[in-house]
Amino acid sequence: xxxxxIVGAGLMGTATAYPLSDNGHRVRLVGTHLDAEIIRRCKExxxxxxxxxQLPEGVQPYxxxxxxxxxxxxxxxxxxxxxxxAHWIGKxxxxxxxxxxxxxxxxxxxxxxxxxxxxILPDVLRSELPEGVRDQxxxxxxxxxxIAGELAGRRQSCxxxxxxxxxxxxxxxxxxxxxxxxxxxxxxxxxxEFCAALKNAYTLAVGLSAGILESRGGVDAAGAYMHxxxxxxxxxxxxxxxRVVEIAGRSPDFAASAFAASAFAASAFAASLPGAxxxxxxxxxxxxxxxxxxxxxxxxxxEARQIMAGETLEGAEIVKVMSAVLPRLEARGVLGAGExxxxxxxxxxxxHAGKPELPLEAFFGGRGWL
Amino acid sequence: xxxxxIVGAGLMGTATAYPLSDNGHRVRLVGTHLDAEIIRRCKExxxxxxxxxQLPEGVQPYxxxxxxxxxxxxxxxxxxxxxxxAHWIGKxxxxxxxxxxxxxxxxxxxxxxxxxxxxILPDVLRSELPEGVRDQxxxxxxxxxxIAGELAGRRQSCxxxxxxxxxxxxxxxxxxxxxxxxxxxxxxxxxxEFCAALKNAYTLAVGLSAGILESRGGVDAAGAYMHxxxxxxxxxxxxxxxRVVEIAGRSPDFAASAFAASAFAASAFAASLPGAxxxxxxxxxxxxxxxxxxxxxxxxxxEARQIMAGETLEGAEIVKVMSAVLPRLEARGVLGAGExxxxxxxxxxxxHAGKPELPLEAFFGGRGWL
Numbered sequence: 001x002x003x004x005x006i007v008g009a010g011l012m013g014t015a016t017a018y019p020l021s022d023n024g025h026r027v028r029l030v031g032t033h034l035d036a037e038i039i040r041r042c043k044e045x046x047x048x049x050x051x052x053x054q055l056p057e058g059v060q061p062y063x064x065x066x067x068x069x070x071x072x073x074x075x076x077x078x079x080x081x082x083x084x085x086a087h088w089i090g091k092x093x094x095x096x097x098x099x100x101x102x103x104x105x106x107x108x109x110x111x112x113x114x115x116x117x118x119x120i121l122p123d124v125l126r127s128e129l130p131e132g133v134r135d136q137x138x139x140x141x142x143x144x145x146x147i148a149g150e151l152a153g154r155r156q157s158c159x160x161x162x163x164x165x166x167x168x169x170x171x172x173x174x175x176x177x178x179x180x181x182x183x184x185x186x187x188x189x190x191x192x193e194f195c196a197a198l199k200n201a202y203t204l205a206v207g208l209s210a211g212i213l214e215s216r217g218g219v220d221a222a223g224a225y226m227h228x229x230x231x232x233x234x235x236x237x238x239x240x241x242x243r244v245v246e247i248a249g250r251s252p253d254f255a256a257s258a259f260a261a262s263a264f265a266a267s268a269f270a271a272s273l274p275g276a277x278x279x280x281x282x283x284x285x286x287x288x289x290x291x292x293x294x295x296x297x298x299x300x301x302x303e304a305r306q307i308m309a310g311e312t313l314e315g316a317e318i319v320k321v322m323s324a325v326l327p328r329l330e331a332r333g334v335l336g337a338g339e340x341x342x343x344x345x346x347x348x349x350x351x352h353a354g355k356p357e358l359p360l361e362a363f364f365g366g367r368g369w370l
Numbered sequence: 371x372x373x374x375x376i377v378g379a380g381l382m383g384t385a386t387a388y389p390l391s392d393n394g395h396r397v398r399l400v401g402t403h404l405d406a407e408i409i410r411r412c413k414e415x416x417x418x419x420x421x422x423x424q425l426p427e428g429v430q431p432y433x434x435x436x437x438x439x440x441x442x443x444x445x446x447x448x449x450x451x452x453x454x455x456a457h458w459i460g461k462x463x464x465x466x467x468x469x470x471x472x473x474x475x476x477x478x479x480x481x482x483x484x485x486x487x488x489x490i491l492p493d494v495l496r497s498e499l500p501e502g503v504r505d506q507x508x509x510x511x512x513x514x515x516x517i518a519g520e521l522a523g524r525r526q527s528c529x530x531x532x533x534x535x536x537x538x539x540x541x542x543x544x545x546x547x548x549x550x551x552x553x554x555x556x557x558x559x560x561x562x563e564f565c566a567a568l569k570n571a572y573t574l575a576v577g578l579s580a581g582i583l584e585s586r587g588g589v590d591a592a593g594a595y596m597h598x599x600x601x602x603x604x605x606x607x608x609x610x611x612x613r614v615v616e617i618a619g620r621s622p623d624f625a626a627s628a629f630a631a632s633a634f635a636a637s638a639f640a641a642s643l644p645g646a647x648x649x650x651x652x653x654x655x656x657x658x659x660x661x662x663x664x665x666x667x668x669x670x671x672x673e674a675r676q677i678m679a680g681e682t683l684e685g686a687e688i689v690k691v692m693s694a695v696l697p698r699l700e701a702r703g704v705l706g707a708g709e710x711x712x713x714x715x716x717x718x719x720x721x722h723a724g725k726p727e728l729p730l731e732a733f734f735g736g737r738g739w740l
Contacts, residue, residue, distance in 0.1 A: 052592040145601030153594035158602035158730055160740055173738070182602075182730050186740040222422040224523035227654045231515030232528035232552075235647030242641060271612060271641035272734060277605030280650070284597045360528055360552050364642060368543070370530055370556040 001025055002175055005070050006078040007089055009035040009061070011148035012106045013080020014048050018152050019181040021056035028070040029055070030062045032081055032088075039063050051152050064092075071096040076104065076175060079125060082312045083109025083197075086121045090128025097129055099136035104161070104172050106142050108196040108314055112321045116328025118248065120193035138168035143192040144184075144273040145281035151181065158182045160273055162192035188269065191245045195274035198244060200315035201322065202237035203282040205342050206230050207292015208356050215297050229358065230283075236342050236363045237279055242270030244343075247334055287311045301350045316350050323347040338366055371395055372545055375440050376448040377459055379405040379431070381518035382476045383450020384418050388522050389551040391426035398440040399425070400432045402451055402458075409433050421522050434462075441466040446474065446545060449495060452682045453479025453567075456491045460498025467499055469506035474531070474542050476512050478566040478684055482691045486698025488618065490563035508538035513562040514554075514643040515651035521551065528552045530643055532562035558639065561615045565644035568614060570685035571692065572607035573652040575712050576600050577662015578726050585667050599728065600653075606712050606733045607649055612640030614713075617704055658685045671720045686720050693717040708736055 001024050006013045009031040017027045031039035041049050042061035048054075055061070062070040071077065071093070081089045086109065093103070105122050113119040122139040129137065140163035151157050161176070161183050163169035169185035177183045186192055209230035219225055269275060282288050291313055294304040301316060322343055329335035341362035348354030364370060371394050376383045379401040387397045401409035411419050412431035418424075425431070432440040441447065441463070451459045456479065463473070475492050483489040492509040499507065510533035521527050531546070531553050533539035539555035547553045556562055579600035589595055639645060652658050661683055664674040671686060692713055699705035711732035718724030734740060 145605070146598055147594075149592055150594045150596065150598045153590050153592060155594055155596050155598055156602075156728075156730060157598040158605075158733065169739075182733075184734055184738055184740050188740070220523050222519055222523060224517075224520045224525055226520065226525050227651050228516055228520045228525055228527040231647045231651035231654075232526075232643065234650040235515070235528075235641075235643045235645075238641050238646050269740065271605075271608050271646065272740065273602065273605045274740075275605075276608050276641065276646050277601045280604040280653075281597050281601035283650075284601075358526075360526060363528065363552075364554050368554055369539075370554050370558070370639065370642065370644075 003074040004076040005074045006080050008032055008080030009038045011050055014051055015148035015152040016078055017059050018056050019176050019178040021058055022178050027059045029059050030067050030070045031064055033064050053152050068096055076102050079105040083107050083314050086124040087128055090125040094129050097133050102138035102168055104140040110197040110321050112324040116325050116332055140168055140172050141193050143196040145277040154180045156180050160184045160186055160192055162186045162189040164189050191269050192274050194245050197318050198241045199278045199282055200288050201318040203288045204292040204315045205233050206283045207289040208296035211293040211296020238270055238276050240340050240342055241275045288315045295349055296356045300353050319346045319350045323351045373444040374446040375444045376450050378402055378450030379408045381420055384421055385518035385522040386448055387429050388426050389546050389548040391428055392548050397429045399429050400437050400440045401434055403434050423522050438466055446472050449475040453477050453684050456494040457498055460495040464499050467503050472508035472538055474510040480567040480691050482694040486695050486702055510538055510542050511563050513566040515647040524550045526550050530554045530556055532556045532559040534559050561639050562644050564615050567688050568611045569648045569652055570658050571688040573658045574662040574685045575603050576653045577659040578666035581663040581666020608640055608646050610710050610712055611645045615640055657681045665719055666726045670723050689716045689720045693721045
């Protein structure tokens, strides 16, 4: 039995409390400054208003002001803030972090680094920790298809825990694994985080089809949707995720891993739980596919953002990051000018207010053959 | 401009008439003995009752008894019968086939050959043609995500034409390609056909989740579905399709192709239009995912077949074929006993009346790590 602090009382952070509690761990749930009302309900009624569920047995809620108390003596910290909070949580943990603790991130995002590198969020968090401690902490992240409300409902879910240290990944998997929360581990933290972040961007692309359909009169008299277009976009998305994971193998960080030696593994990763599986579940419904639909309807990103006010639009943030990174990767000769045509279309739509037109002829290598 | 005969006036066969007609080709649509009523409506009103559309300009309908007349002088034959009709169409074409003609199959299926090989339908058709002619005919097949009603509605669709002869694939792509029917070619006919057939089987597995959800009380009070379970099954499906395509590389037929040299390509194929793309569109809706739901609800296959009377259940046929093939592949040492756990579950459900229980721990290699 271990003590675990979850920092961030949003849907996914809170959902991890269910397997943790079922395994008999002591769980402390710490809201951010945005979660004060949630924590009040949790303290007063043991009820999480966004998850629409009672908290599981033995979970202790804390306001952000109580974070020092909440973190005292825990072995595991879950980083449950959204992707824009990666620096914040690093700063918030900094005064309290101790050697030997492990931090596992459930947030999906990337930052643009110098030279075209993509920086994963565990590394962003790590950069905010004190120098003397940061190398003595374990870092991990979760990937794979997992809707928070289903995990909290103890529905069968299959995910991947990644850490550069196998023992960290295995220890954490042992802490979280239940009969309904199935966990695979990998030392490919970077590839896992790329898949987790990119799938939010590419799901926007899959969502475009629904908006394009509506803008052209909707389902026709014979009942035809635009599922073929969505499916082609889905396939191109999986292929582009595989390519980005493969390209990442050329950065010094990623090349240090065993995984990078094998282009096959990169593709298989994209075609497994972290890529195709997570793309599938994100495409079934929710805010990301909904934003794609609005863009497909012809709304600009700023209009769409107003319509979806209050939602965290992580997919669009990733597109902005890729917009900064792609020219640098090209300048380094790592990426060809015609590669990732779908990501370039998303950049055009989100960053340059371009029209929602899918460059189908450029898909699948753009040569007309596979 | 060429003369094309489509044999089989079902949804997909007839849908190919739209791009053909739009390209100015002369199209003859030949019903099978099951299509007499459809052909009558086509002849009298130019209307296809199952597609719910007018036939495009210049398409000539023929009854099965008029097949000789319909095939006279055509350069291209589309095999549009269902997967159970591969021998029938070979026999039907045999008296009329000429050297230099090309036959392209739109049917998705496989047969179990001797020694554990999987025989693709173009080879089944070929085996029924006269010996002197069969080597002088071009064979091709279509893969990738394409709902017939959308193609007939001139919705954007991306597909793959495969033929062992590159010139056959390219010639046919030139005949069919339009501004909405985007065609990639490949010489990997076998891999393409494996993906096309297997996706129908694996979509049954993705469909199980909806039935399992219903059998356990449906969506819960907090709104949780079982999309996580479906997504994990989707990812495992893509991985298993890749593995079967890879295994096929060890059969003499497939090894002869350039593709088989590269395990990476096998995985990429499964993760592209033919595998993941087609899985996605088949999972969106229709009879295959619907059959999966019935099985997930606990219906036996024979009960489900009665409920869906009149539908061609190609996914279940593929599962039966794999049931015959797997023990032979194991005996040859090509397949390990623990491999393809999801296909084994489908075999258990469909062939042995087993329960719809997904062996999640055996997914993704079954070792707990990726």
